[in-house]
Amino acid sequence: MSGRRRAVRAYGLAVVLLAAAVLVGAMVGAADLDPLGTAAALLDKLPFVHLSSGLGPLDTAVLFQIRLPRVVLGALVGGALALAGAGYQGVFRNPLVDSSLLGSSAGAGLGATLAIVYLGPSAPAALPVAAFVGSLAGVAVAYLAGAAGGPGTSTLLLAGLAVSMFLTAVQTYVLQRSTESIQQVYTWLLGSLSTATWHQTWQVLPYLAVSTALVLLHGRHLDVLSVGDEEARSLGLHPGRTRLLVLAGCALAAASAVAVSGLIGFVGIVVPHAVRRLAGSSYRLVLPLSLLFGAAFLVLADTAARTVVAPAELPIGVVTALIGSPAFVWILRATRSVRT
Amino acid sequence: MAPHPDRSRRTPLVRALTTATALVAATAALAGCGSSGKSGSSTASTAASPAAASFPVTLTPSNGSVTVKSQPQRIVSLSPTATEDLYAVGADKQVVAVDSNSNYPAGVPTSSLSGLTPNIEAIVKYQPDLVVASQDTNGLVAGLTKLGVPVLIEPAAAKLDDAYQQIEQLGQATGHTTQAAKTVADMKSKIADTVKQAGGNHSDLSYFWEVSANPYYSATSTTFVGQVASLFGLKNIADAAAKASDGGYPQLSQEYIVSAQPQLILLADNGANDGGQSPQVVAARPGWNTVPAVKNNQIVGLDDDVASRWGPRLPELVSQIAQAVQHASTASAK
Numbered sequence: 001m002s003g004r005r006r007a008v009r010a011y012g013l014a015v016v017l018l019a020a021a022v023l024v025g026a027m028v029g030a031a032d033l034d035p036l037g038t039a040a041a042l043l044d045k046l047p048f049v050h051l052s053s054g055l056g057p058l059d060t061a062v063l064f065q066i067r068l069p070r071v072v073l074g075a076l077v078g079g080a081l082a083l084a085g086a087g088y089q090g091v092f093r094n095p096l097v098d099s100s101l102l103g104s105s106a107g108a109g110l111g112a113t114l115a116i117v118y119l120g121p122s123a124p125a126a127l128p129v130a131a132f133v134g135s136l137a138g139v140a141v142a143y144l145a146g147a148a149g150g151p152g153t154s155t156l157l158l159a160g161l162a163v164s165m166f167l168t169a170v171q172t173y174v175l176q177r178s179t180e181s182i183q184q185v186y187t188w189l190l191g192s193l194s195t196a197t198w199h200q201t202w203q204v205l206p207y208l209a210v211s212t213a214l215v216l217l218h219g220r221h222l223d224v225l226s227v228g229d230e231e232a233r234s235l236g237l238h239p240g241r242t243r244l245l246v247l248a249g250c251a252l253a254a255a256s257a258v259a260v261s262g263l264i265g266f267v268g269i270v271v272p273h274a275v276r277r278l279a280g281s282s283y284r285l286v287l288p289l290s291l292l293f294g295a296a297f298l299v300l301a302d303t304a305a306r307t308v309v310a311p312a313e314l315p316i317g318v319v320t321a322l323i324g325s326p327a328f329v330w331i332l333r334a335t336r337s338v339r340t
Numbered sequence: 341m342a343p344h345p346d347r348s349r350r351t352p353l354v355r356a357l358t359t360a361t362a363l364v365a366a367t368a369a370l371a372g373c374g375s376s377g378k379s380g381s382s383t384a385s386t387a388a389s390p391a392a393a394s395f396p397v398t399l400t401p402s403n404g405s406v407t408v409k410s411q412p413q414r415i416v417s418l419s420p421t422a423t424e425d426l427y428a429v430g431a432d433k434q435v436v437a438v439d440s441n442s443n444y445p446a447g448v449p450t451s452s453l454s455g456l457t458p459n460i461e462a463i464v465k466y467q468p469d470l471v472v473a474s475q476d477t478n479g480l481v482a483g484l485t486k487l488g489v490p491v492l493i494e495p496a497a498a499k500l501d502d503a504y505q506q507i508e509q510l511g512q513a514t515g516h517t518t519q520a521a522k523t524v525a526d527m528k529s530k531i532a533d534t535v536k537q538a539g540g541n542h543s544d545l546s547y548f549w550e551v552s553a554n555p556y557y558s559a560t561s562t563t564f565v566g567q568v569a570s571l572f573g574l575k576n577i578a579d580a581a582a583k584a585s586d587g588g589y590p591q592l593s594q595e596y597i598v599s600a601q602p603q604l605i606l607l608a609d610n611g612a613n614d615g616g617q618s619p620q621v622v623a624a625r626p627g628w629n630t631v632p633a634v635k636n637n638q639i640v641g642l643d644d645d646v647a648s649r650w651g652p653r654l655p656e657l658v659s660q661i662a663q664a665v666q667h668a669s670t671a672s673a674k
Binding site: 029030031032057058059061062064065066067069184187192194195197198306310311312313 | 554555581586590591592593594595596598599601626627629630
């Protein structure tokens with residue numbers, strides 16, 4: 001069956017790419033660790049493998065405490081963002097939807113801005129919490145506003161757009177009154193993994209596990225929904241409930257990602273589209289493959305972010321946009337026939 | 341630290357577009373909202389202006405040639421450093437308002453005026469006959485000049501001599517040349533003494549000057565504070581990473597900082613009271629426990645304000661660094 005072969009090929013490619021991305025991400029960086037020693041040190045961590053890396057204690061600390069948590073967190077964030085993007089696109093049956101359109105990014109931006117301006121760095125733990133809460137609240141308000149406007153996914157999208165604009169306006173107002181915080185807010189808005197720690201990784205993992213499971217389990221339902229609500233109902237599905245559940249899962253995944261990394265654009269749009277080109281438009285494939293490719297994509301983007309201008313770093317949002325927008329245009333041109 | 345004067349700051353967006361510019365704003369603000377000044381020794385010996393005869397005086401601050409017609413009696417300062425300078429030279433009685441970041445010496449007439457985004461109408465309300473600022477933003481000079489108010493832009497000092505020159509210039513502008521000269525002479529001799537005591541050749545000690553964390557910005561030897569540290573012959577880990585475009589304040593990745601193994605970390609964004617970094621926070625950063633400065637407990641929290649201004653308290657900064665250098669060299673000798 002060519003469909004199955006295509007799926008196997010896509011999964012194989014995704015896994016190989018992710019493994020390669022992680023390895024490359026771990027091997028390069030501002031600290032100039034010996035690449036072979038680094039690879040050996042990583043393999044040494046695998047069960048039943050005993051290798052001597054030849055890395056000194058300093059290099060080991062740089063690798064395992066600064067670089068590797070960043071690579072792992074980048075993979076988690078990228079996977080979550082791409083999965084959320086794919087899920088949103090399934091819910092709205094619109095290939096252009098992303099968390100930036102649904103009040104999620106704007107809500108997170110406002111939450112983070114309020115935390116930075118009013119709590120300052122004195123409460124570093126407040127920033128991810130505020131971004132997380134803001135992101136969920138943004139989607140919730142957009143959903144309620146959209147639901148009040150009657151049925152239909154386009155109402156929800158327009159409501160999301162209106163809510164985003166409103167939240168962004170409030171954010172601008174707050175910033176205008178506190179010019180001192182602009183640099184910090186600006187840095188956050190462009191996204192960064194530069195402060196990644198293992199602690200953050202463990203913190204975000206349960207949220208991502210729950211939301212990912214929730215979204216992945218609904219792949220088949222999204223496929224049915226894509227045929228139309230009437231048909232879905234006739235097959236015994238509750239379109240409204242399915243949408244709400246997937247929406248909630250996506251919102252949670254995106255909010256968790258945003259909370260630890262700031263706003264990173266384009267992953268949620270570019271990756272699902274690339275996956276569709278590779279594996280077709282069935283959500284049973286698009287969702288898990290987006291997760292894997294999103295992870296690989298962000299690890300590579302972050303590797304570029306921290307090596308291109310080393311020892312300085314680029315905001316990762318700049319890298320994803322620089323790579324993402326041309327890639328997106330190319331994908332659009334190449335796949336005009338593929339529907340969601 | 342030494343921010344660059346910036347003329348393009350119109351909206352937050354425009355400002356945000358240049359990270360360096362925004363960084364400067366952030367650090368300047370941090371400096372301002374920092375420790376509320378310790379009750380300082382106001383060096384006020386308000387000379388009954390024997391120099392009144394020397395007006396009008398023409399000065400050449402960074403905004404060109406400016407003439408002050410008579411001894412100013414209503415000075416507005418929009419720069420914390422200029423405020424400290426004015427008080428040090430004995431012009432305190434003439435100062436009617438200072439910007440919201442000016443917090444030293446104790447008792448300065450702090451107002452809600454902003455030096456970062458100055459509002460000309462708000463400044464004019466104080467009917468100033470002299471305005472001093474560190475940068476010409478929001479059309480400050482053009483606007484006030486139209487109203488006949490002389491403005492002196494005293495930008496962040498690039499060299500120690502710039503700092504001295506500004507004090508002397510403000511002394512001239514306010515009719516306190518003698519005390520300005522004395523202030524400068526005092527500073528110079530204090531700094532020379534401190535350097536002599538701590539030794540000026542510590543090329544074996546490398547240091548990391550942390551301007552801000554997340555992202556990590558540093559200051560190279562070419563910056564004002566870098567030159568202050570160079571008085572002791574220290575080696576700066578940021579120098580190798582400097583580019584022409586970063587104006588002496590390169591951004592560094594954690595990996596780079598840790599692998600550069602500095603023996604001394606000087607925190608300019610210090611102080612629990614304004615939520616900055618503390619030696620404890622630095623020591624707790626993952627992976628930093630391999631840095632000699634962390635291992636030997638040589639992380640020094642500088643006074644934010646002193647470390648970011650180029651005024652009469654420079655000798656304090658020099659002596660804070662001197663102490664750190666002395667500790668670090670004993671620690672590394674062990």
